[in-house]
Amino acid sequence: MWSFPLLPDRASTVATQVDMLYFFLVAVSLFFSLVIIVGLVYSAVRYRKDSKASREGAVHEHLGLELAWSIIPLGIAMGIFVWSSVLYLGMHVAPSGAMEIYVVGKQWMWKIQHPQGNREINELHVPVGKPVKLIMTSQDVIHSFYIPAFRIKQDVLPGRYSTQWFQATTPGVYHLFCAEYCGTSHSGMIGKVIVLDQPEYEAWLAGGSSTAMSSSGAELFKQFGCQTCHKSGSSQRGPSLDGLFGKQVALINGEKVVADQEYLRESILNPAAKITQGYLPFMPTYRNQLSHEQINQLVEYVKGLGGQTSASEHP
Amino acid sequence: MKHNQTIATPEDYIHAGYGVRSWLFTVDHKRIAILYLLSITLFFFVGGFFALLLRLELLTPQGDLVSAETYNKLFTMHGVTMVFFFLIPSIPAVLGNFLVPMMVGAKDLAFPRLNLLSWYLYSVGGLFTLYAMVTGGIDTGWTFYTPYSSSYALTNVVPVVIGLFILGFSSILTALNFIATIHRMRAPGLTWFRLPLFIWAMYATSVITVLGTPVIAITLVLLGFETAMGAGIFDPALGGDPILFQHLFWFYSHPAVYIMILPSMGVISEVVTCFARKKIFGYHFMAFAIMGIAVLSFLVWGHHMFVSGQSIYVGMVFSALSFLVAIPSAIKVFNWTATMYKGSISFHTPILYAFGFIGLFTIGGLTGLFLASLATDVHLTDTYFIVAHFHYIMVGGAIMGYLAGLHFWWPKITGRMYNEAWAKFSALILFVGFNLTFFPQFILGHLGMPRRYYVYPDEFQVLNVMSTAGATILGLGYIIPMVYLIWSLRKPRDVGENPWGATGLEWKTPSPPTTHNFESTPVVDGDPYQYSPEERA
Numbered sequence A: 001m002w003s004f005p006l007l008p009d010r011a012s013t014v015a016t017q018v019d020m021l022y023f024f025l026v027a028v029s030l031f032f033s034l035v036i037i038v039g040l041v042y043s044a045v046r047y048r049k050d051s052k053a054s055r056e057g058a059v060h061e062h063l064g065l066e067l068a069w070s071i072i073p074l075g076i077a078m079g080i081f082v083w084s085s086v087l088y089l090g091m092h093v094a095p096s097g098a099m100e101i102y103v104v105g106k107q108w109m110w111k112i113q114h115p116q117g118n119r120e121i122n123e124l125h126v127p128v129g130k131p132v133k134l135i136m137t138s139q140d141v142i143h144s145f146y147i148p149a150f151r152i153k154q155d156v157l158p159g160r161y162s163t164q165w166f167q168a169t170t171p172g173v174y175h176l177f178c179a180e181y182c183g184t185s186h187s188g189m190i191g192k193v194i195v196l197d198q199p200e201y202e203a204w205l206a207g208g209s210s211t212a213m214s215s216s217g218a219e220l221f222k223q224f225g226c227q228t229c230h231k232s233g234s235s236q237r238g239p240s241l242d243g244l245f246g247k248q249v250a251l252i253n254g255e256k257v258v259a260d261q262e263y264l265r266e267s268i269l270n271p272a273a274k275i276t277q278g279y280l281p282f283m284p285t286y287r288n289q290l291s292h293e294q295i296n297q298l299v300e301y302v303k304g305l306g307g308q309t310s311a312s313e314h315p
Numbered sequence B: 001m002k003h004n005q006t007i008a009t010p011e012d013y014i015h016a017g018y019g020v021r022s023w024l025f026t027v028d029h030k031r032i033a034i035l036y037l038l039s040i041t042l043f044f045f046v047g048g049f050f051a052l053l054l055r056l057e058l059l060t061p062q063g064d065l066v067s068a069e070t071y072n073k074l075f076t077m078h079g080v081t082m083v084f085f086f087l088i089p090s091i092p093a094v095l096g097n098f099l100v101p102m103m104v105g106a107k108d109l110a111f112p113r114l115n116l117l118s119w120y121l122y123s124v125g126g127l128f129t130l131y132a133m134v135t136g137g138i139d140t141g142w143t144f145y146t147p148y149s150s151s152y153a154l155t156n157v158v159p160v161v162i163g164l165f166i167l168g169f170s171s172i173l174t175a176l177n178f179i180a181t182i183h184r185m186r187a188p189g190l191t192w193f194r195l196p197l198f199i200w201a202m203y204a205t206s207v208i209t210v211l212g213t214p215v216i217a218i219t220l221v222l223l224g225f226e227t228a229m230g231a232g233i234f235d236p237a238l239g240g241d242p243i244l245f246q247h248l249f250w251f252y253s254h255p256a257v258y259i260m261i262l263p264s265m266g267v268i269s270e271v272v273t274c275f276a277r278k279k280i281f282g283y284h285f286m287a288f289a290i291m292g293i294a295v296l297s298f299l300v301w302g303h304h305m306f307v308s309g310q311s312i313y314v315g316m317v318f319s320a321l322s323f324l325v326a327i328p329s330a331i332k333v334f335n336w337t338a339t340m341y342k343g344s345i346s347f348h349t350p351i352l353y354a355f356g357f358i359g360l361f362t363i364g365g366l367t368g369l370f371l372a373s374l375a376t377d378v379h380l381t382d383t384y385f386i387v388a389h390f391h392y393i394m395v396g397g398a399i400m401g402y403l404a405g406l407h408f409w410w411p412k413i414t415g416r417m418y419n420e421a422w423a424k425f426s427a428l429i430l431f432v433g434f435n436l437t438f439f440p441q442f443i444l445g446h447l448g449m450p451r452r453y454y455v456y457p458d459e460f461q462v463l464n465v466m467s468t469a470g471a472t473i474l475g476l477g478y479i480i481p482m483v484y485l486i487w488s489l490r491k492p493r494d495v496g497e498n499p500w501g502a503t504g505l506e507w508k509t510p511s512p513p514t515t516h517n518f519e520s521t522p523v524v525d526g527d528p529y530q531y532s533p534e535e536r537a
Helices: A012-048 A063-092 A198-207 A213-223 A261-269 A293-305 B020-022 B029-057 B068-103 B110-133 B148-152 B157-185 B198-230 B243-276 B285-297 B313-342 B347-372 B374-381 B384-414 B420-447 B459-488
Strands: A099-106 A109-113 A118-122 A123-127 A131-137 A143-147 A152-156 A162-167 A172-178 A192-194 A247-250 A257-260
Touching: A012 A063, A012 A162, A012 B148, A012 B313, A012 B374, A063 B313, A063 B374, A099 A123, A099 A143, A099 A293, A109 A123, A109 A293, A109 B157, A118 A123, A118 A143, A123 A198, A131 A143, A131 A152, A131 A293, A131 B384, A152 A162, A152 B374, A192 A198, A213 A293, A261 A293, A261 B110, B020 B029, B029 B068, B029 B110, B029 B384, B029 B459, B068 B110, B068 B157, B068 B198, B068 B243, B068 B384, B110 B157, B148 B198, B157 B198, B198 B243, B198 B384, B243 B285, B243 B313, B243 B384, B285 B313, B313 B347, B313 B374, B347 B374, B347 B420, B374 B420, B384 B420, B384 B459
Parallel strands: A099 A131, A123 A192
Antiparallel strands: A099 A109, A109 A118, A131 A162, A143 A152, A143 A172, A172 A192, A247 A257
16 A cells, blocks of 8 residues: 555556657756756845845846747747647547447446457456547536547537547556546546457457447337438438448538538438438437437448448548 | 834824724725735635645545536636736735826825726625636636536536636726726826836736627627527537637636736835846836736637647647737836846845746746647646646746745835844745646646646656645645734834835825825926936835
């Protein structure tokens, strides 16, 4: 109990990059703290009331100094800004072809489903060395999916998908925390991220007897009669969903949107929000008929209906 | 010290009237300042008591002292009490109220009755909130994030929101009063660039308060409507947007950080120049830096939301603007340091607190860079790193500045000097206790311990024990000044009008000042801070 780490585990590709910036900031902070402390202590000792040190040439204004200690810190600050922003952009844009895992947060647990169908609660199994993209939503309040060893965190909001991605570098077991206060058992909304070698991960996937998310989605598609309107091929009432995913959709208001997961989710829950050109807004909402997990399965099913082009390849 | 000046005659503001009514119906800015001093001290110890319970609970990784529900209420009420009922009013309502009219050479604030109304609004808002906290509490965090606060929390959200709404008007009225006074009531010859920096700080703070407080008031009203009646503004289940709440909340609450720290910067400027016996370095840059911070404070709120789901490009703009705020803050720290150079420094209590302020504010400011920087903020936000950072600013900065000011002007306020040995000892205790409490929290945050955690993994215990040990020392450091300051009131008056040999119009009044401060309107004919190192304190 009485031993403790001073540095967090470092187990993702971005962790190393973030730490380099972190330690640079530590160095900058130490440098400026020292400048101030040395300046204060020097003056306090040398120019204490009783000291005989000469006060000849004391000034109380100096334009050059003022400019120096404005412009130099400004330059350093802007340097950090650029470094940090470039890194942040990379942390945000998932590489195309990243494997996608669905996360649903609720008071007070994390529910996770892999596309192959495996479900877990408060545990996330991932393979080492592969980019993983998390597609997350909350069924109640705001949560935040935080893996300190990966240096990533993203708030998980009700009513929309939030995403983040990572690529684990070292097999092991790491903390998963909820980082946004969410009520009584906020500190109990924790879990483990288990990073496995590829063969172990595949063994783990095979270990669960489960239906792939897209198959569950296909079942739901039938069960709720979606195919009545969204027929394959040419259709009269609703737009065809074949090859839709990742394509641009022209809306009746003239806007164009990419048919990504968020678009599909919104179209199930709030169909009138974005109506495709040439169609009428008569689809009812499925807000109270589908669970968040079922919506994810439907989204995964529609995603698989041909046109596998990933959203990130479009402008 | 110059104790041999005229001791004040009995018709000072304290003896201008007797009995409770003479205090509760006073319109004298100095008496109202005393009313505020008593009120905010009460809230400070209430908030401190909550903090003590929090730190005791965190001694062990398991939950043992209190329940999870209670813990969540405690950190919420600690935050609400300290931010709204202590930090925001602290320096403006106590020292500002007492000093602004005297520093500009006026008899009182521009609207004395409005000033009394401010205190009543503060008291009503405070009692309302206190009542809500005692009768059930509130567990949303002081940030009231929706939809938790509006649709899920089962605690006293609406009463607290009403209390804070009332309180907001108190801030606004005081700020209006200061702005009007500083614009209209300066003594002849007291031009803008002859004003003490404390006045500049009060002015900037007031401008922020007047512009920002209405926004939080509106936000709280919207939150109240959603909580009580289900108006769909913030909860997506009702058609609202939870991120909108965060934008509105931080649009006020980030500038509020500067409402808390700018007044301390003003105090430190007065103290450093006085005890270094040297004119403040870079007066004009200092004044512009204060106003620069005030302007920029309204343009950086989005840095609280880098992981919220706001657009990444918006995040970049807020990141760049947040880095810009570092510059005027740096200018101030460098100028204080340069003021000491070739001064003639005597180490009385106020400057010890000022040294503490500069050191802790520097660390607080520099760790702000880690959070303005997007890539590192993702990891550090919502962890103990944040908790440590803002306590360095708000406790290490704002409270150290408040104590520096209280010790500097205590002889003026009361006509008595406190025991300086005890005062210096407590300044040291506070500095040590503060660092022991909050420095380990930087490491905890970097290790990944989230804030607002009632139970935590075992490996975080050692640092938490250090932090709790520090908090005990810190608590002691706050109780000692209470004792020796009150103790000083028992003895007869023992200071003249200007015990520190300071410049500034407030030191030309008797200690304690008479009701109308000046016998005749003072005339100013030169720059502020005309100290010379040869003439020593």
